[in-house]
Amino acid sequence: MIRSEAHRPVAEKGRDAGSLTLKREIKMKHFSEEAWADFARGIKSETSLEMESHLKSGCSDCAAESAVWERVHAIASHENSYMPPEALVRMVKQEFTARSEPETSPWVLGKLVFDSVAQPLPVGVRAGAPIGRQFVYEAEGLTVDLRLDMQPRSKTICAVGQVLDKGTPRAPGSPTILLWTEKGQPVLETKANEFGEFQIEFEAQDQLRLSIEMAGRRSVRIPLSDLK
Numbered sequence: 639m640i641r642s643e644a645h646r647p648v649a650e651k652g653r654d655a656g657s658l659t660l661k662r663e664i665k666m667k668h669f670s671e672e673a674w675a676d677f678a679r680g681i682k683s684e685t686s687l688e689m690e691s692h693l694k695s696g697c698s699d700c701a702a703e704s705a706v707w708e709r710v711h712a713i714a715s716h717e718n719s720y721m722p723p724e725a726l727v728r729m730v731k732q733e734f735t736a737r738s739e740p741e742t743s744p745w746v747l748g749k750l751v752f753d754s755v756a757q758p759l760p761v762g763v764r765a766g767a768p769i770g771r772q773f774v775y776e777a778e779g780l781t782v783d784l785r786l787d788m789q790p791r792s793k794t795i796c797a798v799g800q801v802l803d804k805g806t807p808r809a810p811g812s813p814t815i816l817l818w819t820e821k822g823q824p825v826l827e828t829k830a831n832e833f834g835e836f837q838i839e840f841e842a843q844d845q846l847r848l849s850i851e852m853a854g855r856r857s858v859r860i861p862l863s864d865l866k
Contacts, residue, residue, distance in 0.1 A: 671702070678707035745849070745857035748775030748782060763821060777858045778803050784860070794840045801834040801850055809834030813852045821844040 665827040669677075669692075673685050693700055752774035784799040804811040815836045817825040825846065830836040840846075851859040 640866070670704075672846040674707040675702055675710075676790075677704065678711040707759055729755075741852075743857055745859050746777050748777040748850075748858045748860045750774075751776050773860075775860050776804060778855045779854070780810065780850065780858060782858065782860065784848070786862075788840075788842070794839055795842050796837070796839050797848075798837045801836075811852065813850050815852060816820070817846050818849065819843075820847065 651751060669689055671686065673689065676683065677686050677689050689700075689704075695702060752772070754770075754772040763798075770785050773783070773784045773786075775782040781802045781804045783802070784797060787796045787798075788794075789796060794845065799808060799815075801813050803818060809830070809832065811834075812832060813830050813834065815828045815830060815838065817827070817838060817840060825840055826838060828836055828838055844863065846862040848860040848862055850860070
């Protein structure tokens, strides 16, 4: 006996409705971003086979998702072609390096008026004994007394100095002391005290420069050569 749809039991209709709902939920099941990324890259797996079958079923949401990941993969695959030429990168780096260096202010080279190395050794001191080296420079009406001592069994140099006004036996304020390389890269900076005295320590290297900066005067530069 054939029963019409109207005469089917309510329980049987409920089972059919539940089955349709389950099928709809299975159909609407989507995949993770990791799975889509692998799918776009062509990585084969059980999941990729399920995704291919799912796309063939006509799911518009997943088709749109797949298209997005295909575009992402296409962009990523051409990333190397977006690299600028090495010459251009080098020019840009040099430009940034130049801008990072401090602005050059008017300066004058300190005149060496005393070097202890050029003086005869004191009585009782043997040649070659590890003694400090003392300099005196003059410029811009200033006298810079500087002593350099190499620390025992170390490459560290201790520099002790004093900046005085050449016309009067007093310090002309509190000058700023700068140590930098010949390429203009700063090494350290300190401030002299009210008596113009300062002390710094640094690793020995060739072609260092010492600058004495004071308001209203040109910067006094002192070369520190052959310190290694």
